[in-house]
Amino acid sequence: xxxxxxxxxxxxxxxxxxxxxxxxxxxxxxxxxxxxxxxxxxxxxxxxxxxxxxxxxxxxxxxxxxxxxxxxxxxxxxxxxxxxxxxxxxxxxxxxxxxxxxxxxxxx
Amino acid sequence: xxxxxxxxxxxxxxxxxxxxxxxxxxxxxxxxxxxxxxxxxxxxxxxxxxxxxxxxxxxxxxxxxxxxxxxxxxxxxxxxxxxxxxxxxxxxxxxxxxxxxxxxxxxxxxxxxxx
Numbered sequence: 001x002x003x004x005x006x007x008x009x010x011x012x013x014x015x016x017x018x019x020x021x022x023x024x025x026x027x028x029x030x031x032x033x034x035x036x037x038x039x040x041x042x043x044x045x046x047x048x049x050x051x052x053x054x055x056x057x058x059x060x061x062x063x064x065x066x067x068x069x070x071x072x073x074x075x076x077x078x079x080x081x082x083x084x085x086x087x088x089x090x091x092x093x094x095x096x097x098x099x100x101x102x103x104x105x106x107x108x
Numbered sequence: 109x110x111x112x113x114x115x116x117x118x119x120x121x122x123x124x125x126x127x128x129x130x131x132x133x134x135x136x137x138x139x140x141x142x143x144x145x146x147x148x149x150x151x152x153x154x155x156x157x158x159x160x161x162x163x164x165x166x167x168x169x170x171x172x173x174x175x176x177x178x179x180x181x182x183x184x185x186x187x188x189x190x191x192x193x194x195x196x197x198x199x200x201x202x203x204x205x206x207x208x209x210x211x212x213x214x215x216x217x218x219x220x221x222x223x
Binding site for chain 2 (some may be wrong): 050093097
């Protein structure tokens with residue numbers, strides 16, 4: 001069965017420091033991968049998807065099929081980046097599998 | 109636009125009771141989803157619908173039933189609630205299931221406790 005793992009429950013960095021949120025997946029086919037984010041008192045929302053290969057709010061994520069990873073990176077973290085981040089995989093159908101999430105705390 | 113709304117926001121049930129959670133969206137989305145989230149775990153898909161009158165099972169469908177009689181509404185039913193169904197339930201919708209149109213828009217969640 002497909003799985004998504006996010007090894008860090010909590011990640012704390014100082015403002016201006018680089019940040020990397022790890023995501024690994026197990027899936028036998030060609031997955032579609034996403035990062036969703038939930039800011040305090042807001043709803044879960046899409047941050048970015050691997051297909052688009054775009055940068056959103058300074059965040060990028062590269063799909064590494066060899067390492068089955070989809071890590072989220074930002075070179076200079078901002079306090080407003082503090083949130084809960086979920087990596088998600090969509091399989092052959094409409095089955096979305098979410099990781100357990102990583103809480104990012106950006107310290108001043 | 110209200111987006112995706114969920115009713116109720118909170119509910120406490122006794123074991124064996126039944127209830128229905130309502131999800132409504134005003135974005136004319138075809139696809140709708142029900143997830144549950146338990147502490148320390150990611151969202152798990154319960155059921156989903158790819159259009160009015162259609163439903164399909166997700167990862168954890170047992171103990172739940174769903175209906176999509178109207179395009180804008182997706183109902184999640186618990187016929188006989190069990191303590192294991194204590195969770196936070198999220199509804200989501202998307203325009204379609206492919207390309208950029210599969211972006212899911214989430215509701216605020218319903219916190220359900222089964223005693």
